[in-house]
Amino acid sequence: MRTLVGDLLACHLGQATSGTLGKRLYDALQQSIQAGMVAPGTRLPASRDLAKELGVSRNTVMAAYEQLQSEGYLSTRAGSGTFVSAVLPESDLSAIAPPVAEGRSTDGITLSRRGEQLLNRAGASQRQWGAFMPGVPDVRHFPQKTWRKISRRLNLRLPVETLSYSQHGGYAPLQQALADYLRVARSVKCTPEQILITSGTHQSLDLLAKMLCNPGDRVWVEEPGYWGHRSVLEINGLETVPVTVDDEGLTLPAEEAHVSPPRLICVTPSHQYPTGAVMGLARRKALLDRAQAWGSLIVEDDYDSEFRFGENPVPALQGLAQAGNVIYLGTFSKTLYPGLRTSYMVLPDSLTARLKIAHSELYRGGYGLTQLTLAEFIREGHYAAHVRRMRQLYSQRREALVTAIRQQLGEAFIGQESHAGLHLILALPQEIDDVAFSAGLEQAGVWTRPLSVYYMGVAKRRGLILGYACVEAEAMAETFRPIARALLPLLQR
Template identity: 35%
Template sequence: MFKHSQLESVKASLAHPAHAAMPLHARIQRAIRQLILDGALGAGKPLPASRALAKSLGVSRDTIEAAYAQLHAEGFIDRRVGSGSFVAQITDFSAGRHITRRDTCPRNQAPSLSKRGAAMFRDGGVAETLSPRPFAHGVPETRSFPLALWERLERQVLKETGTQALLHGDPQGAEPLRRAIADHVNLERGARATADRVLVLTSSQQAMALCATVLLDPGERIFIEDPAYYGARKAFNAAGLDCIPIRVDRQGIVVDDILAAPRKAKAAFLTPSHQFPTGATLSLDRRLALIEWAARHQAWIIEDDYDSEFRYAGKPTACVQGLDPHDRTIYVGTFTKALFPGLRIGYVVLPHQLVKPMTVARTLLDGHTASLTQLTLARFMEAGHFGAHVRAMRSLYTERLDVLTTLVRRHLSDFIEPQVPIGGLQMPCVLTCDLPEQAVVDAAKRVEIALLGLSTLHAGAGGKPGFLMGFAAYTPYEIERAVRKLAHALQEASQRNGLSASSPKAVL
């Protein structure tokens, strides 16, 4: 028979809100199993007769029989005709061997991770904005996306492919989409791509992780812009690479520093068309010098062209990949910024010799990108809808950037100086007041405004303090309201810090 405490433990399990969705017999079976695992019911101990336990718990005898039957099937108890039910002779849970609380890992104790796992956990991963707040960076306008058109194209794909679209897909990507991507980057970015050189992935982040693990060994060096996109730096750090920061000026990454480096690197990562976060465009002479460096040292250039579709001033510069006659450039693109983040489709244009190794490596990660989504996107591009959407968004974003620039200069001139970009989805701002960067970010957070501090994008100390202000996803009304809130928050932060900033021109 159960002791009083054991019976109360079973009753508590029956009444626990977390178990409310479970059948009664499953709750009882779970509670008795836990008593055995904890050693409270030792091997060979008899269990109450089903009729007696049913009466004690206020349930039917059939419920107890169902619980006992499951415990017996799992090997926790033995049932003997005419003798009853007994805890089975399980070595690991017999007297002196049961699991106790001190044997388990306390919740606040750090888990035992590999060096790579610890590095990934320590870096904090890449946190995406689930519900964007002004001025979250890198978020496109999604409320005006042509959903009805997308749904119609998806239905067409399903009608034509049937259940074929529900099966495993080509790990390199659906051929129609690879062909559409090649046509797009050749026409719009001056690339040298063919469908057989395109590898479709879930994101540019996956592309960088693949490059880091397939092309370089732990401890090998990679040159990386400073400041740089945090997702790239974290992907390379997680792979155990030695990231060598290379400064950025108004003409992009300083290639002379790469050429003069005393120790060579096996790769260089950069955002030449629209440097993140400064917005600089890599000059042509530096592009050509970088290409020659890669050829001479048999190094790789990883070119992230993350938001090249959106340029608001001047003519776009051809991508590095299109200028590289030596085939040492890996071109990374994504549809996250041009369409919507939930699409989860990115791609790389690879040198011929890397297509098979990268495709095989990709199969170890997630196998393939969803076929239905790929085929729908291919049709969206082939019919000209992608180009039309990009043109519409480019016009919309130009207007929103103008609105943000005007409002920042009107209401935040006591605190920041905007660095108006020629493209992209966010505007860098440099602090001109004495407030620390983190104090500004914290003040904004208190009024539900998201700012990304520029110092977090630098490899070390240095660089002007400031932040990024995303503008693409927010209407002029939302931008104005958020700018006013930010001005008020920064004025309050100045007063708390005893600074003499002028009263902001905006009030709530």
């Protein structure tokens, strides 16, 4: 049986024309390792097997292996075989590389200004799960057995067309299941035809930016607000305008004030991210009226509205709109698991056909089995049951975190009043650098996000965003203790 390494070396040997066979084999393997085509840690074929693959003597292979081992490229493990070394000889030299000028790389390739801006403000962490990482659910409670059972059942009778690209903004069973669910759970007014399935909210917003805006158009974003919105909009050449958030979410300028109308208004009215503010009915109506008068479109990101604890659900803004000027964004990243990469938009009738065509042209819809499995998961009631279970679990964990903050620091440090979502704000005094404090906690293995990085301008509040979803209630006090222990000396200065 041929191996990938054997195929690679056979190709190199066929191209080499000078030197002895042993030297050509040595050069081929060394160059493959140096170029990264045979990665560090790769187990090489046994000398007898490789000799048979290449049609050479075993002594030729053994000589090449021994020479490369003496030079540090290979290592042997008793009873396991021969491996490419985890650290190559060249690594010591590359570690002393000269500094690279900002905006440039060692190969002279520069990024665009928008690309540099994106990387400089990137909010992604090396860690995307655990305490106290915000924005992620506890994926350990996802009912995988139920999901696999549905998936296996569907796979036995999977229509052949689901193996190709989706041309209609998603698969009809999921669009129907979502329309039925959203009408009941979120008071969204829609038909299945208005739903466009996407691979994440970022893709939804990227499509809207490309299809509804021209470079230089103004887009209102919340201040503070989710940097992911800003990143997607700005990489598309749009001007993001920060609009202050208060206790009722996005504020509106006085009607007589002269403002340049935005093309899009991006809001999180049911649970503002990150402050947790809920937009009241009066302001919702005022926002709808203002957008209609300006000819602006509202993009409503309803990212975690299912998780409200002890309060009545807040209906979606889209359900109040009479003019068809609200585009509703939803996701399964918070209710199921982020790796599902399945989100959706509810579009106004006038945009549906055109944006579905554009989505197909730009991104090529697919994931047929996943979408059909999700449709059955919703239709059979598993989704609603899972949300109910997680709502109760997250409510307990939120209360445990609030209790830990009160007992270890005091009431004044609870910086978020809303009983909803997957995170809360730990308020910090303005003189504390929350970015530096968060970085220090990360070195101790505690993952948070500083509140100040959610502002485009000067931060009006300092604090930490604490995601409590992945910390069990009984472990919350002890898990929070390192934060309090690190903070108390700063408060005594």
